[in-house]
Amino acid sequence: MKVSTRGEYGLRAMVSLARMYGRGPMPLSVIAQDSAVPLAYLEQLMLPLRRAGLVISTRGAHGGYQLARPPEQVKVGEIYRVMEGPIAPMDCVREDADEDTCPMIDGCATRVVWLKLRDSIIEVLDSTTLADLIAQAPRPRAEQPA
DSSP: OOOOHHHHHHHHHHHHHHHTTTSOOBOHHHHHHHHTOOHHHHHHHHHHHHHTTSEEEEOSTTOEEEESSOGGGOBHHHHHHHHHOSOOSSGGGOTTOOTTSOTTOTTOSSHHHHHHHHHHHHHHHHTOBHHHHHHHSOOOGGGSOO
């Protein structure tokens, strides 16, 4: 399973919004600079995040985007699913897979490893919040003690 640029940039933008939480709506240019996501790409990412209810947009001179919920309540798995779709290393174990996905599902000797891998990934993504990422992030060199 590989995370696309869409997934990486979407998560980075959400971490930036989490760092700015409580300061009101942030212009896309500020989010783009903080997250190192190209502005044109960021514009494309905000629509699905807004539709999913993860961010709120405000129009006008003091408009921009902000998290819809506190960083402690936003799970990385939610963001991943919006950006990438269902979590699965193989189609036969997708969260939304049906039994017709593969004719070998019944009695497949390898499916158990893909299920375990999927479940492990889900556990990590759904047990990690934006607040966790901020708390665990290494400090920039300029902020580290000498």
